[in-house]
Amino acid sequence: QDAAGADGAAGAGAVLHHHRLAKCGGHAGGHQPGGDIRRATGGEGHHHGDGVVENRAGAGSTIGTRSVLTAKPDGYTVLMGSISFMMAPLTMDPVPFDSAASFRVVSLLATVPYILVVRADFPAKTLAEFHAYAAANAGKLNYGSAGNGTPLHLGGELYRLMTGTGMTHVAYRGTGPAMADLLAGNVQMVFADLPGAAPHIRAGTVRPLASLVQDRLAAFPDVPTMAESDPRLKDYDVYTWTMLSAPKATPDAPIARLHDALAKAAREPALQPRLAELGFALVVNTPAEGDAYLAREQAKWGAIIKQAGIRADF
Secondary structure, three states: OOOOOOOOOOOEEEEEOOOEEEEEEEOOOOOOOHHHHHHHOOOOOOOOOOOEEEEOOOHHHHHHHHHHHOOOOOOOEEEEEEOHHHHHHHOOOOOOOOHHHHEEEEEEEEEEEEEEEEEOOOOOOOHHHHHHHHHHOOOOOEEEEOOOOOHHHHHHHHHHHHHOOOOEEEEOOOHHHHHHHHHOOOOOEEEEEHHHHHHHHHHOOEEEEEEOOOOOOOOOOOOOEHHHHOHHHOOOOOEEEEEEEEEOOOOHHHHHHHHHHHHHHHOOOOHHHHHHHHOOEEOOOOHHHHHHHHHHHHHHHHHHHHHHOOOOOO
C-alpha cells in the first residue's frame, strides 16, 4: 500500500528530510503512484541524496499534512499527497487549514482515473438502463465508495446531485472492501479507482458502466464516459491525483531544485511503462501551474462538499 495515496478511508501521508518526504492522503485498499515513482526512479533518495520517507496515517491525511505545515520551510521537508490532502480538511467542521493557501506546489505527479461498476449479473448493462432501474426501485439502491469524505464518495454524491438518482452511500475502508461487498451483493454499484477495479473487470465478475473522466480509458476503450452516457453529465469529470508540495514560505530556489529533480526522474525509461500498467498518467507541470491547479480543485470540490452537505468523521 502506497500511502501517497489510494483514496480510501484511513488517510495516510508521505514526509523527505535531507530530504524528508511526507506522504499524505493515502488510504486503505487503493493505489496511488507515489511508491511506483520512487521505485521506478531507483529508490527514495535517488535524485536527492539521503532521504527519509515517512508515512503519516490518520485523520483523513491531515496528521501527515500538518507535520509538513509545521516543518521548517527550507525545501527539505516536502509532501507527496493525493487529492485527499486538499479535500479532507474541507469535509471537517471547522476546516483546520486551507491547503491551497498553505502549500507551494512543486508539480503535479500523476492522475488516476475512476470508474463506475456493478456486479456482472446486475440487470442494467448501461448507465441509461441503470437510471431506469433506479427509478423503478427508488429508495432500494446502495452505492459503495472507499470511505466517507473521500474523492470516490464525492464522485458518487456529484453523480447523484447531477442526475437526481436516489441512492444511499455505504462507506468502506478502501476500494478493496467495497468491491468485496459488491461481489457479495450487499451494494448495487461502486465508485472505484481504476487500479482497484481493473482485475475484477478483466475477470468478468463486475461490469463497468462508465468511466468518471472525460476521455475513454486506454485500458477499457469500449467503456463509455459519464458525459457520453447522459447529457446531464456532460461536465462530469472525477479522478484523483498526486502532487509534490512544500510549505508556503519555502523559497524559490529549493522549489526549483525539487522541480528539476522531479522532471529528470520523469524522463527515466522505467517509469512511464510501470505507471501506465497500473492505470496512472504521469504529469509534470510548473510550480505556478501546480499552484493554480490546486486552487481550482479546492474551489471546485469545496462547492460540491458544501452543496452535498458532506461532513467526515475521521
